[in-house]
Amino acid sequence: MGCECSKLTSCCFMSEQNGPVHEAHKAENEERGEVSDLLTFREYSIEQLRVATSGFAVENIVSEHGEKAPNVVYKGKLENQMRVAVKRFNRSAWPDSRQFLDEARAVGQLRSHNLTNLIGCCCEGDERLLIAEFMLNKTLAKHLFHWETQPMKWAMRLRVALYIAQALEYCTSKGRALYHDLNAYRIVFDDDGNPRLSCFGLMKNSRDGKSYSTNLAFTPPEYLRTGRVSPESVTYSFGTLLLDLLSGKHIPPSHALDLIKDRNLQMLTDSCLEGQFSNDDGTELVRLASRCLQYEPRERPNPKSLVAALIPLQKENEVPSHVLMGIPHCSEVMSLSALGEACLRMDLTAMHEILEKLGYKDDEGAATELSFQMWTNQMQETLNSKKKGDVAFRHKEFGGAIDCYTQFIDVGTMVSPTVFARRSLSYLMSDNAQEALNDAVQAQVISPVWHIASYLQAASLFALGKENEAQIALREGAILEEKRTAAS
Template sequence: MGCCQSCFFKLPISDDNKNNRREQEQRWENHHPQQQQQQHVRTKHSSQSTNGTETTGGHGGGGGVPSFTEFSFTDLRAATNNFSPEFIVSESGEKAPNVVYKGRLQNQNISNNRSWIAVKKFTKLAWPDPKQFAEEAWGVGKLRHKRVANLIGYCCDGDERLLVAEYMPNDTLSKHLFHWENQTIEWAMRLRVALYITEALDYCSSEGRPLYHDLNAYRVLFDENGDPRLSCFGLMKNSMDGKSYSTNLAYTPPEYLRNGRVTPESVIFSFGTVLLDLLSGKHIPPSHALDMIRGKNILLLMDSHLEGNFSTEEATVVFDLASRCLQYDPGERPNTKDLVTTLAPLQNKPDVLSYVMLGIPKHEEAPPTPQHPLSPMGDACSRMDLTAIHQILVMTHYKDDEGTNELSFQEWTQQMKDMLEARKRGDVAFRDKDFKTAVECYSQVAMLQLRVVKPG
């Protein structure tokens, strides 16, 4: 899931799309004035949790998570290079019913230059009612926590249904646990993963979102610092019809097989299977694992790659917790607070950074690109105003501005050559409708004009 370095223009929304969206919004306001007011409030405050304690979204000392918003389909199509297969990051690729892409937006609202996003594209008619989809998305979008890969937006254009979340660049727990190449996840990191995910589940439960669909190793993602986060996509169903479990879940809770309903206790059962994954390094049927735990054969269940590098006492506590999560009777399973209380004391390397334990390089944030005011030509190109561009070209004839610096003849000659080359590149780019390159070249010409003085 490494990030490519390409960047895309944010394409303008057509007048037809704008008119359609205005009509949809007006109909919504006419029929739901109270909910419209609530949505306005949520837009303003969506970067804050209701308890006000988690606003950074796990970005350390950096800025906060972008406010929840609605994206146009045009924006997301451009960000994902027209939903290119090369941008797919979901484990099942194009075979999955709902595909997840990475994308990049030119969006000044995304702090610290974090313009990478994850886009989940639902199948056609998965959510036929746009109002219901929007309401579900808003419900998840108000959540903000450093243990969650937060939802930052959605798209509801026509019959298109998409969710937009923070992008996690360091793969999934499934990849690190089952398909590792250089090193397996060390024991202390596995304990950290278990704790962080329970903290995410406990937060969601406290905020009135106790249901999580398809909780498994694919839903645990690693951010730029190597910290594990719970994907927000599992907080929404895959479709409006209520079918909550997909083929990604190897072992479904027994009560779901009986009545087809997901409950908070079902989430605890699924977390128990994740604990088994962390302990064993492989998929083990819960019934088989329970038999071995009861027979005191827990060492046979442990990942052989951890041999000699884990605490038997700590492993016993985690196995006991897993067995409680996997109880057939939902009422006998622990709640999320019990999970946190049990796992928190087991953390034995609190000062070691996650990316070190994962054995991945530290993510270095690229410095933000300096913002310089555009020249009149650059501004006209950025607005794609062909009339203004033509007028500037006719009026100026690329006349040099007066400067204040005296240069030698050689320096003046070289700068004139540079300016001529930049001008030529800008003209070629403009003819090819490569407006980004044209802006850069014409801005370079303008900067050189300010510096050049003809030698006396």
């Protein structure tokens, strides 16, 4: 939900390697926004990404334009448990595989705290996919136009503007000055609530080089004339973004410029911001937006000038972004169910009791398939293996349970997320944490939104000593369980 607009209110050198010279270089990189501790860019197979996204499950779609959009973005999880966003292009896009790979590799060299960094791609047959860091806290469009609990604060809106200007400045310094279709859907928020510019916009959307998919009223005038995008066109789009931040709505630039010309600024400003900033600050942001929206491209400021203009406007610099955004931080205590608490404490006995009591309640689709196929001898033997596994699991004979469930799984005719979950816990009970993790991941491949699969991954990761990854999986399980409870 949003708000109607209202009025504008009143070297040292040392011989040892990795000494101060190394630290100084690292500090310089951080100051320029560069990140050196991320995975290096690599190519993935379509099968790896199919597993990561649970078969490109509808439940894993995160692009806000829906399942039928030409290029769909999925959330996923790589083998190393890293959360990723996977953009799958329409099959008609990028017919030239060499061009796609060259573009992806070039974008994949960029590393910045202000970008969702591109960590891989897939170019296999007709498939064209990009893999980037996953941002948990959704898009600027969601927080600005469709907020549910509180409107975005003025200080946070200014921070968004600065961080995105810094991202554009960094990309320009690395020879990637063109950004295609900069808008509120291209800006996402990380675990700390900091805004990041999506790396996907650094590559064209389709084979015809189309650079804008939004309403023509928001596209730069020179693009309408020539069909070509330039660095100055990106500045124009940044100006429309400033208008979004100021108004809390998507106002066409022509209308906004008319309001500015008539000094009718109260119609341009989000009423939810009343009392949060001075007239001078509001006027300065409007002035900057109007400069970005100049008809002649050469009259618009470059990213470096934008950064310089936005730094003095920053407010509440000491307040973390997640606090300004009003969103929970990954370090905060979560509200966990009995199963979540048991996983956090690594209380395997309690986990066993809960899974045993749950039975196959979350496995109805597989149960239907089993009953339909019971007439064959092979199916009967398979079912017997499962039943024996269940008996062993109930009596805490975990070695026997592993053997019986493995016989059931190896036949491969039927799938059961519950069997994988039970074998996962049996592996944990037998001090085989990696096997337990593999089974928990497989359970989620079968059932992408099953919270128990996430909880078991968390327990397995705790057992493997991977505390950070475990906490993320635990939070994911809590979110899935909360959604399930709310829907029931």
